[in-house]
Each structure stands twice: as structure tokens, then as C-alpha cells.
Amino acid sequence: DQQVKQNSPSLSVQEGRISILNCDYTNSMFDYFLWYKKYPAEGPTFLISISSIKDKNEDGRFTVFLNKSAKHLSLHIVPSQPGDSAVYFCAASALSSGSARQLTFGSGTQLTVLP
Amino acid sequence: SQTIHQWPATLVQPVGSPLSLECTVEGTSNPNLYWYRQAAGRGLQLLFYSVGIGQISSEVPQNLSASRPQDRQFILSSKKLLLSDSGFYLCAGGTASYEQYFGPGTRLTVT
Numbered sequence: 001d002q003q004v005k006q007n008s009p010s011l012s013v014q015e016g017r018i019s020i021l022n023c024d025y026t027n028s029m030f031d032y033f034l035w036y037k038k039y040p041a042e043g044p045t046f047l048i049s050i051s052s053i054k055d056k057n058e059d060g061r062f063t064v065f066l067n068k069s070a071k072h073l074s075l076h077i078v079p080s081q082p083g084d085s086a087v088y089f090c091a092a093s094a095l096s097s098g099s100a101r102q103l104t105f106g107s108g109t110q111l112t113v114l115p
Numbered sequence: 116s117q118t119i120h121q122w123p124a125t126l127v128q129p130v131g132s133p134l135s136l137e138c139t140v141e142g143t144s145n146p147n148l149y150w151y152r153q154a155a156g157r158g159l160q161l162l163f164y165s166v167g168i169g170q171i172s173s174e175v176p177q178n179l180s181a182s183r184p185q186d187r188q189f190i191l192s193s194k195k196l197l198l199s200d201s202g203f204y205l206c207a208g209g210t211a212s213y214e215q216y217f218g219p220g221t222r223l224t225v226t
Contacts, residue, residue, distance in 0.1 A: 043217030107158035
């Protein structure tokens with residue numbers, strides 16, 4: 001049972017335009033959400049996160065939106081740059097996981113930014 | 116900030132051979148440590164996590180085991196590799212916050 005779903009395996013966007021990556025979750029106990037970026041043959045790097053008490057968090061070109069009622073979050077990248085081309089993973093955690101702070105990851109979306 | 120070291124970067128092993136992958140952490144003490152596997156075209160699957168020395172929790176029953184002999188050392192092992200153990204193995208560290216920081220990964224090919 002996939003508790004975190006990224007239904008789009010790939011997305012192509014023109015340089016300078018907005019990239020919108022989507023993520024849905026089913027576990028209502030999740031209260032913290034993260035986005036990671038991964039290049040081939042490298043470990044994921046943390047991008048941005050959001051707590052369930054917020055509906056938006058912004059960091060430079062990256063903004064994450066959370067819609068708790070829809071159990072949906074999205075990552076907006078504006079403007080998109082060719083260097084943003086990577087696989088983006090959505091992840092979620094629950095306070096109930098205790099001190100282990102386990103993350104449940106989605107399957108990822110390959111973003112390609114075309115020059 | 117913490118840095119996660121993993122080695123080797125790539126490994127080719129025959130079926131039935133043993134495995135030992137090592138992960139060490141710099142820049143923090145008493146971290147939570149995690150082993151993940153990414154199969155080709157798939158997401159990250161949590162294999163093991165540890166909240167302290169000698170404390171290992173397994174998420175998925177499998178051919179692998181993990182140990183944490185020191186505070187900042189986490190080892191992934193197998194006595195006999197299977198073809199299905201091929202994948203990209205990632206070690207991650209975390210603290211009291213939710214963010215986890217990943218190492219560079221090990222590409223394991225079992226032949």
C-alpha cells in the first residue's frame with residue numbers, strides 16, 4: 001500500500017516557466033512533508049519542507065503548498081532552470097513514528113527543464 | 116551540518132557472496148541512521164533504521180541485516196547475496212528534526 005504517491009513519473013518544462021510537481025498521501029497521521037532532489041548516481045538532497053500546521057512554505061525559487069483536506073502537496077519551481085533537471089521525491093513523516101522520524105517516500109518524478 | 120560517508124561507490128558481486136557496506140557520519144553525535152534501497156525506476160524503500168548503538172529496526176523482511184557498532188557507524192550486510200539484492204543503497208542520517216541527509220550511495224550489481 002503506497003502511502004505517498006507521485007502519479008506523474010515525468011514532467012517536461014521550458015526554461016523560465018513554472019514547474020509544478022504533485023504528491024498525494026493517504027495516511028492522515030502524516031504531519032510533516034519534505035521534498036528531495038536527486039541526480040543520477042547521487043544521494044538525494046533536501047530541498048524544502050512543510051509542517052502540517054502551515055499551508056505554504058517558500059525558499060527562493062521553491063515553494064511548497066499543502067492542502068490537508070485533499071491530502072495533497074505540490075512543489076512549485078519558478079523560474080525553472082536546466083540545472084533543476086533531476087528526480088524529485090516527496091516524503092512524509094508522522095510524529096507518531098517517535099524518535100526514529102521515519103520518512104515514507106513517493107516513487108519520484110523526473111523533471112526535465114528544456115533550454 | 117552532518118556529512119554522510121558511504122563506500123564503495125560501486126560494487127559487483129556474484130550471487131551467494133557476502134556483502135558489507137559501511138556508512139559513517141560526521142558533524143553530529145547520536146544521530147538516527149537509516150539504510151534505503153532504490154531499485155531501478157523505483158522510489159526509496161526504507162530497509163533498516165537505528166536510534167542508537169546496537170538498536171536496529173527492520174522495515175522489510177529480506178536477505179539483509181544491519182548493525183550499529185559505534186555511534187556514527189552503520190553497516191549493511193548479507194551472508195549470501197541474491198540477484199534481487201541489486202540496487203542503489205543509500206545511507207542517511209537524521210536528528211531530532213525530520214530532515215534526513217543522505218550519503219552518495221552504493222550501486223550494487225549482483226551477477
